[in-house]
Amino acid sequence: MKLLKLVYLQFLKFKGLIIKGKNVNISFGTNFGNINNVVINGNYFNNKFCSILAGRKSKIIFKPSVLIGPNVTITSSNHDTSKNISFMRQKWTEGDVIIGSEVWIGANSVILPGLQIANGIIIGAGSVVTKSLNEEYSIYAGIPAKFIRKRI
DSSP, X not given: OHHHXXXXXXXXXXXXXXXXXXXEEEOTTOEEESGGGEEEOSSEEEOTXXXXXXXXXXXXXXXXXXXXXXXXXXXXXXXXXXXXXXXXXXXXXXXXXXXXXXXXXXXXXXXXXXXXXXXXXXXXXXXXXXXXXXXXXXXXXXXXXXXXXXXX
């Protein structure tokens, strides 16, 4: 009975998440924002304590076969940065985030709004992705994330 209760509670926690495919593993401590705007296309694994924060008007889309390390943050919305307005009163900026197939996002990485990550990319641990990564089957790392080399 305890196991059934736990499974039911987990289902309620992720109610509204759009899952299109099998083999979806969401680890302990994962936090979703605007869960109805998150789309997972199967063969997905995220490790502990990730934050997947879609905006009210923007989506986060995971193509098939995505591996995400612990403590990763992906967001599709952010505050604007005008200097004459308090941060608490800034307007929101939003943009869809699309993560391609066969992508591995290393631990403690951050992916900002409005970006696309091409197929087969590896993002090194601790990276901050501030621009779209378009070179398929490549490795990017750093702050901000930069091209390191093609995968062999």
